[in-house]
Amino acid sequence: MKSIYEILDIDVIKKQISNIAYCEKTKQDILSMKYNSDYEKINTSLDMLEDAFKIEVKFASPSLEEIEDIEELLNLIEKDYILNIEEFRSLYKLIIASLKIEEFIARNPIEENNKIYYIMKSLNNLKTLKASFDKIFNYNFEIKEDASSTLFNIKMKIENELSFLKKKLNEITKTHKEIITGNLTMRNGRYAIPVLSTHKYSIKGIVIDSSSSTKTSYVEPEVAYEVNNKISRLEEQYQEEIYRILSNLSGIVKEKITELKNNYYSILEIDYYFAKAIYAYKNDCCKPIVSKEKDLVFKGLRHPFIDKEKVVKNNLNFRKEKDLLLISGPNAGGKTVLLKAISLASLMMQMGLYVFADEATLGVFDNYYVDLGDNQSIINSLSTFSSHLLNLKMIVDNATKNDFIILDELGSSTDPKEGESLAVAICDYLINKNIKGIVTTHFSNLKNFALNNPKCYLVSMEFNLNSLIPTYKLIEDSTGNSYAYEIAFNMGVKREIIEHAKQLKKEFSTNVEISLENLEKLRLELEEKNKEVLALKEELEEELNNQKRINDDLTNQLNKAKSNANEQIIKYIEEAKDEIDKMLLSLADENKQHKFIDSKGKLEKQILELDEKTSNYDFKLKDEVYVKSIGRIGTIENIKNDVYLIVLDNMKISVAKIDLEPWTNQKDVKKSKSTHKIKGFKSVSTELNVIGQRYEDAKTNIIKYLDDAMGASLKIVRIIHGFGTGTLRNLTHEILKSSKFVKDYHYGGPSDGGMGATIVEFK
Numbered sequence: 001m002k003s004i005y006e007i008l009d010i011d012v013i014k015k016q017i018s019n020i021a022y023c024e025k026t027k028q029d030i031l032s033m034k035y036n037s038d039y040e041k042i043n044t045s046l047d048m049l050e051d052a053f054k055i056e057v058k059f060a061s062p063s064l065e066e067i068e069d070i071e072e073l074l075n076l077i078e079k080d081y082i083l084n085i086e087e088f089r090s091l092y093k094l095i096i097a098s099l100k101i102e103e104f105i106a107r108n109p110i111e112e113n114n115k116i117y118y119i120m121k122s123l124n125n126l127k128t129l130k131a132s133f134d135k136i137f138n139y140n141f142e143i144k145e146d147a148s149s150t151l152f153n154i155k156m157k158i159e160n161e162l163s164f165l166k167k168k169l170n171e172i173t174k175t176h177k178e179i180i181t182g183n184l185t186m187r188n189g190r191y192a193i194p195v196l197s198t199h200k201y202s203i204k205g206i207v208i209d210s211s212s213s214t215k216t217s218y219v220e221p222e223v224a225y226e227v228n229n230k231i232s233r234l235e236e237q238y239q240e241e242i243y244r245i246l247s248n249l250s251g252i253v254k255e256k257i258t259e260l261k262n263n264y265y266s267i268l269e270i271d272y273y274f275a276k277a278i279y280a281y282k283n284d285c286c287k288p289i290v291s292k293e294k295d296l297v298f299k300g301l302r303h304p305f306i307d308k309e310k311v312v313k314n315n316l317n318f319r320k321e322k323d324l325l326l327i328s329g330p331n332a333g334g335k336t337v338l339l340k341a342i343s344l345a346s347l348m349m350q351m352g353l354y355v356f357a358d359e360a361t362l363g364v365f366d367n368y369y370v371d372l373g374d375n376q377s378i379i380n381s382l383s384t385f386s387s388h389l390l391n392l393k394m395i396v397d398n399a400t401k402n403d404f405i406i407l408d409e410l411g412s413s414t415d416p417k418e419g420e421s422l423a424v425a426i427c428d429y430l431i432n433k434n435i436k437g438i439v440t441t442h443f444s445n446l447k448n449f450a451l452n453n454p455k456c457y458l459v460s461m462e463f464n465l466n467s468l469i470p471t472y473k474l475i476e477d478s479t480g481n482s483y484a485y486e487i488a489f490n491m492g493v494k495r496e497i498i499e500h501a502k503q504l505k506k507e508f509s510t511n512v513e514i515s516l517e518n519l520e521k522l523r524l525e526l527e528e529k530n531k532e533v534l535a536l537k538e539e540l541e542e543e544l545n546n547q548k549r550i551n552d553d554l555t556n557q558l559n560k561a562k563s564n565a566n567e568q569i570i571k572y573i574e575e576a577k578d579e580i581d582k583m584l585l586s587l588a589d590e591n592k593q594h595k596f597i598d599s600k601g602k603l604e605k606q607i608l609e610l611d612e613k614t615s616n617y618d619f620k621l622k623d624e625v626y627v628k629s630i631g632r633i634g635t636i637e638n639i640k641n642d643v644y645l646i647v648l649d650n651m652k653i654s655v656a657k658i659d660l661e662p663w664t665n666q667k668d669v670k671k672s673k674s675t676h677k678i679k680g681f682k683s684v685s686t687e688l689n690v691i692g693q694r695y696e697d698a699k700t701n702i703i704k705y706l707d708d709a710m711g712a713s714l715k716i717v718r719i720i721h722g723f724g725t726g727t728l729r730n731l732t733h734e735i736l737k738s739s740k741f742v743k744d745y746h747y748g749g750p751s752d753g754g755m756g757a758t759i760v761e762f763k
Contacts, residue, residue, distance in 0.1 A: 004370050008344050021275040022064040035350035037366045045352030051116045052277035061274040062104035065093040082250045089141045095126045098263045124259035151241045158234045165227040181216050190228045192218040285354035289361040293320040294436045300358030303341040314474035322457040323431045325438045326450040329461030334472035335440040343406050365404040369395040372408040405437030424449050431455045624663035684712040691722040720757045
């Protein structure tokens, strides 16, 4: 019988994670992962994973070496074991991995309270041990000729003897070239000359070998005999020196065995959590909240093996108050996929893994029991139904209130009425035992049972009646429908057969089935109405937001206009005072009185011009006026204490008389505008919404919008990026930070979108 890890495809996920790991031991540990029922251990494991995830997101994980399983080797080293070259190579990978981690934490400012950082920082420095290895081994991990002076001297002697030998053998070859069949060669560890077998005694020496065809014999000339013996003795000395070198290095390694063991087990742990973290990051998984209650709550739950671009995310609120989650809906509509996604996430959490969702709060269970798919056994001659029954018997006999039950198409593969009754009875039994579980079904009476039982949570998978295809979207508090007729019609079954089937259904249906069908129709109608209401609500909210933005813009411009008007008046007064002072000084000279008269005339003219602009015109109610500060036309609705209430489209503002001019059909002045326009630039909105956009698209749109806004001389704009994961918010702030045209930027206020929007002020 398949394990739950095979049935729910967790073995596939474990394999994917193990492929990310570097160390062979880590790979095996990941493949052998089991779910854990200890609340504290699960939380500890998830916290460790979270710290690895933070490092992965910000700095990427350190690149390690592919380290073999050397646990047994480390234990042997403690017992004066002499390592061979391959074993030294395995240890060297551990040394290099240790140094890479040391370099990684040196160049990356990781928070010190990060537990993975603490493990990395606790690694022992193995630079001196690496130096010992580098002295002996070259890049290809071969022993260097100068690994010791003795080894080097022996090597030189061997080469001298070989040079002498080759010289002598070449002389013989030239003398007997008519009987020699090839070049000088090595046979049985000794240098020899290949000659025709018919002339093997023509050269004074020993025949040490022959070819497989016996046509060639290999002769060791007499002159080479003693040299070959010397070379053999030197090579024995060479190997003895290598053994001494490796033995000495093994002793050095033994002195560092405590540090090596600490680093090995620490790197295994680092590798283990980074493999999980990299997998979680690449697959957009989230850290689940571990609940002490039997909750299964998801936002954006999805199945990992459905394409990201096609998968439908679902929300689920399966709380502790409910024991049984009943999923109904059309065939191939996603019931089993949803059941697997929920179960998979729950098990992954208890294995210390992030889950495939945007958010998740999950309870802890002692055991998982599953009955899923066709378990028919040919070997034991069991029918599909019998196989399911044996499995169900085992489940109900062993499950407790601390366990979780997963049952797909409960009661199927037998007579529908009997299977339906059995399904209701089993669900009733599980609820009475307070056992948490998920069941998928098409049975009407089981749906009715769930509707009338407060311990049941009934959901269905949506079916689009217009396109006649499932949407894979979960609908809460819904009985659902199998939509067999619609699916059959969509697949080409003749209409007359389908119509006949519908008529037969009416004859066969019970009151319960008819009620459930009517209830589903009513739900669909209400859902359509609800969609219309929501769409209207969103439209109204958008309009209100636009009006508010326009009002805020007008208010800001009005305040600015008032300030400018006051400054202008003060300027006129100051200029007038300066003129008066000058006149008073000039009075001292009676000959300059005419200057005073001239200056006084100029001053009176300036005051008259100002008065004509601000006071002389008699504005009346309903007059159309031009508001200078904001460049728009409105109508006077009320006048009180020289404050004029002006109506601009659907907005009302109060202005001073100095800010008004009679409307005389001036060109290029508009009554209202929600965008800003400068000659040579298109109209530019005062805000940009990038919610839901891909990273690269959002980046392009933000940069272009800022250029357009600058070109249109906008002073303040708003970029709406939403809350989400913070990716679009961070992107927006990075672009603004690097722009030399931006004076300041900050989050919006409560009425401006809060942290879901950023207000930008240009220089």
